[in-house]
Amino acid sequence: MSTPRRLSPIHESLQQIEGTWSDINGMPALIHTSEDARIAKTLGIADLSSLGRFGVKGAGAAAWLAHYGITVEQPNRWTRLAGGLAIRLGLSEYLIEDSLSNTSSNIPSNTLPNTMVSRLAAGNFDPDQVYPVLRQDLALALWGEQVPALMLQTCNFNFRALTLAENPVVLTTMIGVAVTVLPSERNGLPFYRIWCDGTFGNYFWHTLLAIAQELGGGVIGTTSILFP
Amino acid sequence: MPLRLLKFGFSKTYPEPRMFRSPDRLKSSYDAVIIGGGGHGLAAAYYLSRDHGMNNIAVLERGYIGSGNTGRNTTIIRSNYLTPEGVKFYDQSVQLWQDLSVDFDLNLFYSTRGHFTLAHTDASVRTMRWRAEVNKHYGIDSELVAPEDVKAACPEMDLNCGGHTPVLGALYHAPGSIARHDAVAWGYGRGADQRGVEIHQQTEVVGIQVEADRVTGVATSRGQIATPRVLCAVAGFTPRLLQMVNLPSPIYVHPLQAMVSEPMKPWLDPIIVSGSLHVYVSQTARGELVMGASLDPYELHASRSTLEFAEGLSAQMLELFPFLSHVKIVRQWAGMADMTPDFAPIMGKTPIAGFYLDAGWGTWGFKATPVCGKTMAYTVANDKNHELIQDFSLDRFKRYELVGEKGAASVGH
Amino acid sequence: MKQMICPINGTRPIVEFTCGGDLQSMPDPHCGDTVWADYIFNRNNAPTIKQEWWCHTPSNTWFIAKRNTLTDEVLCTYLYGQEDV
Numbered sequence: 001m002s003t004p005r006r007l008s009p010i011h012e013s014l015q016q017i018e019g020t021w022s023d024i025n026g027m028p029a030l031i032h033t034s035e036d037a038r039i040a041k042t043l044g045i046a047d048l049s050s051l052g053r054f055g056v057k058g059a060g061a062a063a064w065l066a067h068y069g070i071t072v073e074q075p076n077r078w079t080r081l082a083g084g085l086a087i088r089l090g091l092s093e094y095l096i097e098d099s100l101s102n103t104s105s106n107i108p109s110n111t112l113p114n115t116m117v118s119r120l121a122a123g124n125f126d127p128d129q130v131y132p133v134l135r136q137d138l139a140l141a142l143w144g145e146q147v148p149a150l151m152l153q154t155c156n157f158n159f160r161a162l163t164l165a166e167n168p169v170v171l172t173t174m175i176g177v178a179v180t181v182l183p184s185e186r187n188g189l190p191f192y193r194i195w196c197d198g199t200f201g202n203y204f205w206h207t208l209l210a211i212a213q214e215l216g217g218g219v220i221g222t223t224s225i226l227f228p
Numbered sequence: 229m230p231l232r233l234l235k236f237g238f239s240k241t242y243p244e245p246r247m248f249r250s251p252d253r254l255k256s257s258y259d260a261v262i263i264g265g266g267g268h269g270l271a272a273a274y275y276l277s278r279d280h281g282m283n284n285i286a287v288l289e290r291g292y293i294g295s296g297n298t299g300r301n302t303t304i305i306r307s308n309y310l311t312p313e314g315v316k317f318y319d320q321s322v323q324l325w326q327d328l329s330v331d332f333d334l335n336l337f338y339s340t341r342g343h344f345t346l347a348h349t350d351a352s353v354r355t356m357r358w359r360a361e362v363n364k365h366y367g368i369d370s371e372l373v374a375p376e377d378v379k380a381a382c383p384e385m386d387l388n389c390g391g392h393t394p395v396l397g398a399l400y401h402a403p404g405s406i407a408r409h410d411a412v413a414w415g416y417g418r419g420a421d422q423r424g425v426e427i428h429q430q431t432e433v434v435g436i437q438v439e440a441d442r443v444t445g446v447a448t449s450r451g452q453i454a455t456p457r458v459l460c461a462v463a464g465f466t467p468r469l470l471q472m473v474n475l476p477s478p479i480y481v482h483p484l485q486a487m488v489s490e491p492m493k494p495w496l497d498p499i500i501v502s503g504s505l506h507v508y509v510s511q512t513a514r515g516e517l518v519m520g521a522s523l524d525p526y527e528l529h530a531s532r533s534t535l536e537f538a539e540g541l542s543a544q545m546l547e548l549f550p551f552l553s554h555v556k557i558v559r560q561w562a563g564m565a566d567m568t569p570d571f572a573p574i575m576g577k578t579p580i581a582g583f584y585l586d587a588g589w590g591t592w593g594f595k596a597t598p599v600c601g602k603t604m605a606y607t608v609a610n611d612k613n614h615e616l617i618q619d620f621s622l623d624r625f626k627r628y629e630l631v632g633e634k635g636a637a638s639v640g641h
Numbered sequence: 642m643k644q645m646i647c648p649i650n651g652t653r654p655i656v657e658f659t660c661g662g663d664l665q666s667m668p669d670p671h672c673g674d675t676v677w678a679d680y681i682f683n684r685n686n687a688p689t690i691k692q693e694w695w696c697h698t699p700s701n702t703w704f705i706a707k708r709n710t711l712t713d714e715v716l717c718t719y720l721y722g723q724e725d726v
């Protein structure tokens with residue numbers, strides 16, 4: 001048995017849940033549980049930490065990313081890429097994340113897949129004021145009609161005031177933890193992505209999961225949420 | 229007691245003698261003027277009149293006596309500090325406290341409870357050990373104890389703190405005490421008044437006259453006073469007074485908030501402090517829990533209270549004592565804490581002759597009330613810093629000789 | 642809850658912000674110990690309208706706030722160097 005190359009910040013907590021596991025980008029991931037279909041419409045909470053992720057910041061970061069064909073015009077907005085998404089965090093910091101379809105679970109864990117993130121990470125950081133940012137996030141997805149109820153209990157920000165068509169991204173705090181929130185909709189139901197520092201992972205996960213369960217939801221698998 | 233109460237009820241005039249007189253006018257000059265009618269100012273007046281034969285003194289108070297931080301603190305008294313300068317100083321204070329009730333002939337409800345400072349990390353266990361060793365070296369009763377000892381003294385505590393920050397040990401300081409804070413101001417006020425000191429309430433200082441770097445007088449809302457000596461003991465108002473005499477200082481003012489719960493049957497004997505959780509709590513003789521936390525996070529010259537504070541402190545309290553979840557908070561308030569960069573006070577003479585400072589008492593001033601009064605009285609009477617306060621002078625910052633009391637001064641700084 | 646306006650992220654509760662202290666200019670490091678001690682320790686600390694550094698912590702956005710330290714009113718906030726914009 002080989003040691004996994006990466007572990008989710010909430011790996012231990014996830015292991016207590018019965019379900020199907022698979023290796024994504026060298027990280028063991030809970031991809032499916034038997035409850036997924038039942039829970040997803042109400043409030044499903046899934047760990048997406050295994051997706052490839054890349055951060056870059058600095059006054060030269062925008063021009064640097066433009067070379068790779070990535071631009072986000074305004075601060076605190078996101079844009080869809082061919083193989084993932086790009087978020088502009090404030091004025092001069094960016095987060096790029098691969099989508100799951102662009103990563104394969106069949107690739108041996110000791111070789112890097114050819115994705116947007118791996119191409120960026122192998123880039124040249126010599127230009128002035130371009131600095132790579134280490135991303136070790138807990139990345140979550142929340143899906144279902146009860147997502148706004150969960151956000152109301154955990155966050156001060158009024159998401160109802162946003163226009164989703166503008167692709168907004170909100171940098172705020174939830175239950176005392178600094179987070180990046182990307183609110184959107186999927187199949188007519190609220191679909192929120194949340195990133196926070198992995199060191200807060202267990203606290204953040206347990207608190208959100210307890211609230212989700214009170215609201216009739218629970219954990220769902222990574223592929224269940226991405227390919228319903 | 230009930231008979232005495234009846235007498236109060238039927239009497240047309242107030243049947244008890246007042247604690248101190250209220251002179252209706254200021255004299256044109258005094259040998260010394262003390263600005264600030266809190267514990268520190270009144271204690272200085274008391275010791276000046278009792279030990280140094282100075283009784284032509286006016287204490288000027290903007291509001292009523294004890295209305296500032298003397299009546300707003302959480303009444304904890306201890307001497308388990310970190311630096312030798314601090315330990316010696318606060319130990320003197322604890323010894324003075326113990327005789328104060330007899331000295332005043334007034335019950336201060338001085339109650340020795342024992343004081344636990346909880347350590348939730350390896351680093352704080354190391355600091356506790358360091359403090360215990362410094363304390364023991366100076367003969368102060370202070371030791372590092374195990375979580376079981378905390379549990380024995382306070383069985384209601386959740387040592388695991390909900391799994392987030394388990395208690396790994398504690399610094400135990402047996403002489404840790406609480407006292408009734410406003411009685412301290414009244415006791416010192418009455419003692420000073422009996423010896424001829426005038427206490428002027430509702431008297432605000434609006435200016436201080438300085439000629440050739442020497443104090444000559446004080447302008448107040450009720451008239452002008454000539455005096456060669458001014459002691460400034462005004463806590464959060466210190467920057468405003470220093471502005472009147474053009475003295476730069478490193479003092480910055482942040483509000484410090486506190487709150488009390490509804491009264492309960494006695495269950496908490498010791499005083500519990502947790503630096504990591506930003507909590508200190510004790511139970512009063514009335515059964516209320518008195519709770520405090522860390523300073524407000526930014527400068528403000530007002531004593532307003534905030535919901536964030538009550539919410540935050542309640543959450544931290546519940547980590548330690550989950551069974552309190554249905555207990556109500558009945559009062560919340562704030563005081564203006566005059567903080568210094570090294571968390572030690574600023575005391576003694578200043579570059580202006582005759583202008584003495586007793587300031588920078590931030591969040592730790594109540595416990596030092598008697599010793600501050602005593603050493604400042606000595607300093608004012610002899611125009612010479614008392615040896616216990618030499619390390620606390622204003623010019624230490626110019627010489628980069630800071631005292632470094634941050635690790636032990638309070639919680640969460 | 643008290644709120645503050647981050648120039649980038651908009652109006653947020655005050656708990657999302659950290660105060661970084663007074664906006665002040667550094668003297669020449671060769672100024673001598675007395676001037677340097679005055680710079681690092683002494684503050685203009687009577688209540689007044691101050692310019693302070695503040696940070697919106699979730700986004701790490703540093704900016705300047707003009708604030709009345711007696712009444713706790715925030716008069717305006719702006720990115721450093723963009724006061725007149």
